[in-house]
């Protein structure tokens with residue numbers, strides 16, 4: 420399955436061929452429809468006009484799409500995939516905002532243990548093992564992140580291993596990080612961000628990231 424969401428993360432429609440059908444679950448020869456991975460939520464959208472209820476990666480590189488009831492698709496059929504672009508673009512912008520914040524935390528604060536990460540449409544979050552309130556580092560994080568965003572720097576996204584589908588992003592002079600998510604092309608697309616603290620347990624701190632536009 421060719422993953423066009425990597426080669427062109429800005430594509431919103433694609434014609435693909437059905438490769439297998441098992442009840443309401445199907446696979447395709449190529450796709451633009453991202454399935455939950457690395458904390459980034461799945462896309463929403465339709466395949467051949469049918470709502471996709473679930474997109475999931477299981478044990479292999481295949482993505483399995485569960486459609487709503489009523490389709491009569493069979494292997495070999497050509498279908499149009501359409502994704503909810505306003506949602507995907509917010510996910511991409513928040514995802515990269517989280518990448519920048521994580522990299523800044525690592526670079527300036529001695530690589531604390533990351534406990535989790537999640538990218539939703541309204542906000543992104545990063546959880547760390549951290550004593551005391553993490554909000555004390557917010558002025559530096561917000562300043563550095565918003566500086567990088569305002570500079571509108573190109574973001575390179577490439578494979579480091581094509582067969583294994585391992586990818587990375589890189590910003591010259593800032594960082595190189597492994598990630599299989601969908602990435603924006605320039606930091607300026609994110610727009611100004613703000614941070615909010617959430618204490619999620621003893622010695623556990625959460626950074627919530629919000630877009631201002």
Ligand SMILES: [Zn+2]
Nearest residue numbers: 518598599600
């Ligand atoms: Zn990423």
